[in-house]
Amino acid sequence: xxxxxxxxxxxxxxxxxxxxxxxxxxxxxxxxxxxxxxxxxxxxxxxxxxxxxxxxxxxxxxxxxxxxxxxxxxxxxxxxxxxxxxxxxxxxxxxxx
Numbered sequence: 001x002x003x004x005x006x007x008x009x010x011x012x013x014x015x016x017x018x019x020x021x022x023x024x025x026x027x028x029x030x031x032x033x034x035x036x037x038x039x040x041x042x043x044x045x046x047x048x049x050x051x052x053x054x055x056x057x058x059x060x061x062x063x064x065x066x067x068x069x070x071x072x073x074x075x076x077x078x079x080x081x082x083x084x085x086x087x088x089x090x091x092x093x094x095x096x097x
Contacts, residue, residue, distance in 0.1 A: 005030070013060070024060065031057050048075055048083055049090040056093070 009026040013033075024032075035041060036058030042051055051073040055064070066077035066084075073080075084093055 015060075022060070028057075028060070032060060042073060044074065046073075048073070048080065049093070051075070052080065052084065052093060053091045 005026055007025065007027060010023050011026050011029045012021050013024045013029050014021050036054070041058075042054055046054070052069055055069060055072050056062075064072075066081040069075075069080050070077040084090070
């Protein structure tokens with residue numbers, strides 16, 4: 001589906017809330033502006049770690065609190081914090097230091 005996208009291609013991405021313009025890869029822009037808006041991107045069946053990973057892909061890796069993540073993925077903030085603050089690193093997601 002996206003095999004024709006040059007992974008090195010860059011585009012301007014406009015944050016709709018702040019109007020800030022950043023240069024991102026075209027695939028990252030597609031994830032945030034198209035894929036993340038599709039039904040099924042986040043479902044109750046999506047694992048907690050995959051849900052968090054998808055949220056960070058869609059929001060450009062902007063920091064979020066466990067409460068903000070909980071609102072987006074429908075899981076308790078304590079569960080998110082307990083899972084992600086442990087010693088194991090999931091998909092590159094690790095606690096801020």
